[in-house]
Structure formats: C-alpha cells, structure tokens
Amino acid sequence: MNSSRSRLVTFAATCGLVLSLAACASSIEVALPSNAATTSGTASSAPTPPASNSSASSTSSDSTTPTVDALTQQITANFNRAKSAHLVGTYTKDGETRKLDISGAVDGSNQRTVLTIDKDNVKAEIRTVGDRVYVNGNEGYYRTSGVPSSRAKQVAGRWLSVPAITAGSLTKEFSLRTIFTDLASNIAKSRNAGLTVTGSTRNGQKVWQAANAQTTIVVAADGSGRLVSASNNGLLNTQAYTFDQWDSAPTVEVPADAITT
Secondary structure, eight states: OOGGGOSOOOOBOTTSOBOOOOHHHHOOOOOOOSSOBOTTSOBOOOOOOOOTTSTTTSOOSSTTSOOHHHHHHHHHHHHHHOOEEEEEEEEEETTEEEEEEEEEETTSSEEEEEEEETTTTEEEEEEEETTEEEEEEOHHHHHHTTOOHHHHHHHTTSOEEEETTTTHHHHHHHSHHHHHHHHHHHHHHHTTSOOEEEEEEETTEEEEEEEOSSEEEEEETTTTOOEEEEEEEOSSOEEEEEEEOTTTOOOOOOOTTOEEO
16 A cells, blocks of 8 residues: 555654554555556556546536536535534445544644544544643554553553644644645546536435546535535555534544543
C-alpha cells in the first residue's frame, strides 16, 4: 500500500508509549478514483474531457438537471464553508475492511474519530478537544502498534490523554478538512469519467446522482452541495463514504478518567 495516502500516521505519547499503527498496515485510503484501477493497482489516468454534448458536461433534456461540473462546484463550495459534519468511510481489499467514523468540527479542533480494522480486531477511538487528544484503543490496536502484550493489556480500554501538539500530525491527517480536500480533488477528476446525472430519492430526500460503471456520487438536490454518499468499485478495492450532520455535528466532550501523559 502506498503509505503517502495513509490516513493513520505515527505519533508518540510523552509517556513513551507508541499510540499508533504502522501506516501500511492500518491506513484507510481516502480517495475516489475517477475510474477503475489498472491490474497493477494504479489508478488509470483521467480520460480526455468529453465533448460538450456528452452527459458528463451538459445538461440533460430536463432543464432542471445540473451538469457534473455544476455539482462538482456545489460540492467543493460546501466543503469550503462547512463548519462540522459526520463522515463514515470504508475501504475493502482482499476481504479486509477498514472503517473510519469521524464527527465534529471540520478544522479538527473538536472531533471524534473511531477506527476499526476487522482483520486484526483493531478498534480505537480518538477525541480531540481543545489542546488535548484522547485515545482509547483495544488490545488489537496496541498489539498492531508494536506495544508488548503485557503493556497492551494494561492500557487497553483506558483513555490516555496527550497534548495536541504532540499528536499534531495525527489530528491534521484525521481532520475532516484534510479528508474533504482529498475527496474534492478526486471528485473533480471524476467529472471527466463519463458520469451521468439523474434525479433520485434517498430516505425521502431528493438527490442528484452522478454515476458511471465504477463511481457513484449522491448530492442533495437543494443546491447546497451537501454530499449524501460517494463510492467507487475498483478492480482491486472498494471504497464507500456516507455523510450527514452537515453543520450540526454534536460537540465532542472530554472523556472521564483520562490518564494524562
């Protein structure tokens, strides 16, 4: 796995205990390729932009249906102005599923992240509140981090608190702003992949769906640009994201009985 695309990065607590997972072993790739990956696992280059009469760059016969370009602009604008949100992302490859559940302020200053990796029974919750980061991992989380088994049993299931400055790279990599920036870039590339926009309904909400054989992007049809979901089924992996609580994510609280390091 390309570690440069990792969402989980290494940081050390001041107590000397490594509270991280090796990037290549536990990362979740935050990307929405514009088309299927090649057999070598590298996303193929974006095709030449379609002509103006294609479904990817022109409106349909229904004059109210937006173009893919218009939807992309709405999504990017919402990413830029959103104050908070909730995102659930899953990445599956070779039967292994990794999941990130992130809720809170887009800038990462008040945020809750839950990481799970089914293969190694890894689960950890990470909260950022002000100038402190709080980590609560299970034994699988610490074992995969290289922590001795005896020590992993001691700290598993307990909240450990470290200064945000110590975990700076972690909070930056996990922030919704960073993830939104990655997604916006990849969605922008997807607009040249022959996406077709159609109207639909999700849970009673009117939405626009931009899709081709591999990629599906669902956006609220109220002009807000708020993503509802995005997914990509590549040759080697599948990725899926759902979004809600735009500008209404609950405030993350400091956990009780955290051990300060």
